[in-house]
Amino acid sequence: MSGEGERTQSQTVKALLSLRELILSGALGAGERISELAMVDRLGVSRTPLRTALVKLEQEGLIEEIPSGGYAARAFEERDIFDSIEIRGTLEGLAARLAAERGASPMRLAGVKDCVSAIDEIIGRGAMSAEDFADYVPLNARFHAMLLDLAQSEPLRREVERATSLPFASPSGFVLAQASLPESQRILVIAQEHHRAVIDAIQNREGTRAESIMREHARLAHRNLQLALRSASLALVPGAALIRRAGG
Amino acid sequence: MSGEGERTQSQTVKALLSLRELILSGALGAGERISELAMVDRLGVSRTPLRTALVKLEQEGLIEEIPSGGYAARAFEERDIFDSIEIRGTLEGLAARLAAERGASPMRLAGVKDCVSAIDEIIGRGAMSAEDFADYVPLNARFHAMLLDLAQSEPLRREVERATSLPFASPSGFVLAQASLPESQRILVIAQEHHRAVIDAIQNREGTRAESIMREHARLAHRNLQLALRSASLALVPGAALIRRAGG
DNA sequence: TATAACGATGTTGTATACAGAAAGCCGCAT
DNA sequence: ATGCGGCTTTCTGTATACAACATCGTTATA
Numbered sequence: 001m002s003g004e005g006e007r008t009q010s011q012t013v014k015a016l017l018s019l020r021e022l023i024l025s026g027a028l029g030a031g032e033r034i035s036e037l038a039m040v041d042r043l044g045v046s047r048t049p050l051r052t053a054l055v056k057l058e059q060e061g062l063i064e065e066i067p068s069g070g071y072a073a074r075a076f077e078e079r080d081i082f083d084s085i086e087i088r089g090t091l092e093g094l095a096a097r098l099a100a101e102r103g104a105s106p107m108r109l110a111g112v113k114d115c116v117s118a119i120d121e122i123i124g125r126g127a128m129s130a131e132d133f134a135d136y137v138p139l140n141a142r143f144h145a146m147l148l149d150l151a152q153s154e155p156l157r158r159e160v161e162r163a164t165s166l167p168f169a170s171p172s173g174f175v176l177a178q179a180s181l182p183e184s185q186r187i188l189v190i191a192q193e194h195h196r197a198v199i200d201a202i203q204n205r206e207g208t209r210a211e212s213i214m215r216e217h218a219r220l221a222h223r224n225l226q227l228a229l230r231s232a233s234l235a236l237v238p239g240a241a242l243i244r245r246a247g248g
Numbered sequence: 249m250s251g252e253g254e255r256t257q258s259q260t261v262k263a264l265l266s267l268r269e270l271i272l273s274g275a276l277g278a279g280e281r282i283s284e285l286a287m288v289d290r291l292g293v294s295r296t297p298l299r300t301a302l303v304k305l306e307q308e309g310l311i312e313e314i315p316s317g318g319y320a321a322r323a324f325e326e327r328d329i330f331d332s333i334e335i336r337g338t339l340e341g342l343a344a345r346l347a348a349e350r351g352a353s354p355m356r357l358a359g360v361k362d363c364v365s366a367i368d369e370i371i372g373r374g375a376m377s378a379e380d381f382a383d384y385v386p387l388n389a390r391f392h393a394m395l396l397d398l399a400q401s402e403p404l405r406r407e408v409e410r411a412t413s414l415p416f417a418s419p420s421g422f423v424l425a426q427a428s429l430p431e432s433q434r435i436l437v438i439a440q441e442h443h444r445a446v447i448d449a450i451q452n453r454e455g456t457r458a459e460s461i462m463r464e465h466a467r468l469a470h471r472n473l474q475l476a477l478r479s480a481s482l483a484l485v486p487g488a489a490l491i492r493r494a495g496g
Numbered sequence: 497t498a499t500a501a502c503g504a505t506g507t508t509g510t511a512t513a514c515a516g517a518a519a520g521c522c523g524c525a526t
Numbered sequence: 527a528t529g530c531g532g533c534t535t536t537c538t539g540t541a542t543a544c545a546a547c548a549t550c551g552t553t554a555t556a
Binding site for chain 4 (some may be wrong): 497498499500501502503504505506507508509510511512513514515516517518519520521522523524525526
């Protein structure tokens with residue numbers, strides 16, 4: 001974990017990270033072609049690694065091929081986001097079911113429980129500040145990653161990682177938007193109940209229950225999506241610039 | 249094959265298709281590095297489109313990055329294939345549920361029914377020949393594609409297409425292996441019952457039922473996987489060379 | 497004999513040159 | 527004013543050159 005570890009990153013990775021950030025920030029108009037030469041100037045890499053990054057981002061779903069050549073940033077309807085969340089919930093449900101059916105070692109389960117306890121501590125602080133939310137997000141991500149590990153399925157891991165690469169489909173996508181909402185505390189309490197319940201289900205080998213819980217858990221994000229879309233906090237969710245509002 | 253009919257396809261597509269075929273045929277040993285220069289000679293394209301194809305195949309899951317650079321063909325355990333089939337079933341189940349909940353237009357439903365009828369005709373021929381199976385495979389693929397369309401969800405379409413890009417996870421992956429098995433006729437009859445039942449469920453807006461049916465439908469592939477792995481017909485399934493048998 | 501250092505060779509990652517095609521622009525005719 | 531045609535410019539897709547790096551065989555030494 002040395003600090004200079006980032007210095008030796010390849011040009012391709014550099015291009016990928018910068019480009020993704022650029023796209024998510026909305027700096028590139030959705031639908032219009034991303035000029036490679038312009039990006040070369042902007043990112044300081046040559047066209048070769050840049051094009052590699054473009055191919056990867058296309059597979060990721062963030063950009064799409066233009067029939068006449070090149071790529072353009074995609075725009076997402078509310079429904080696309082809804083469906084992406086539903087897909088994530090379904091796959092996480094599958095992960096939970098497999099974990100329950102195949103059995104999770106006590107050691108791994110203990111690790112997940114520790115994670116939940118750490119979240120408990122944050123929620124227990126009462127009225128949560130912005131920093132509290134900043135503490136929450138990585139822990140929440142960690143919980144979801146550990147749950148995925150419990151299924152011990154490499155194909156599923158790949159699929160979930162891909163499904164959550166769209167930022168608004170990820171478990172933490174709308175958490176930050178939540179922070180500014182009055183309902184936030186209540187939603188987190190419910191989410192935490194889900195976390196605890198799914199562990200219980202897995203421990204008891206209750207596959208169907210575990211699956212249902214994770215599905216319902218993802219549906220909290222649906223609600224957050226609705227709330228965020230109808231409030232000013234939308235700007236807090238990464239990639240918000242790519243969301244095409246129904247009104248126009 | 250050496251005809252000029254395909255002249256308009258790009259070098260990248262050419263490289264992608266040829267490489268995929270090479271990998272699936274097992275011509276490239278799993279785990280060992282795919283030499284770009286060797287592929288350049290073999291496929292007749294330059295390194296640039298070849299590398300683009302490699303990146304795409306890596307996202308597809310057919311090859312993996314080697315830490316020291318380059319890519320290698322992946323090997324798949326029986327469990328990986330099992331899980332991939334389970335993932336497909338889960339996602340197709342989601343598609344069926346969404347189609348049921350959101351409603352499918354009578355016109356689209358009629359198209360799916362036509363497809364089922366066409367399959368009926370094939371199965372009705374009695375003892376099926378190899379050509380009968382050759383007729384069956386594209387129709388079966390068409391059914392699954394149409395079902396996916398019924399959900400009218402672009403994110404889900406992308407995800408399913410990706411999940412089925414692994415040949416042994418695709419709906420038609422083990423059908424050809426099935427052909428040589430005595431149980432084949434019975435399995436097809438059951439599969440067809442599933443096809444009919446899921447349409448009925450969607451038509452009646454029975455989301456949960458539609459979902460369960462598609463999950464169970466994919467589990468037929470599990471059985472086929474077991475049978476194929478324990479018989480000589482394994483060679484018929486595309487990508488069989490990538491399957492690492494438990495024994496060895 | 498085993499091991500470590502070293503050099504030769506081949507490899508990938510990156511930059512760049514080039515050709516063909518798309519897109520925009522200007523002028524012209526209606 | 528508007529649509530069309532041809533031209534120019536710019537772009538992408540592809541090939542290739544080059545440098546840093548990994549790999550492997552060889553040799554010398556303990």
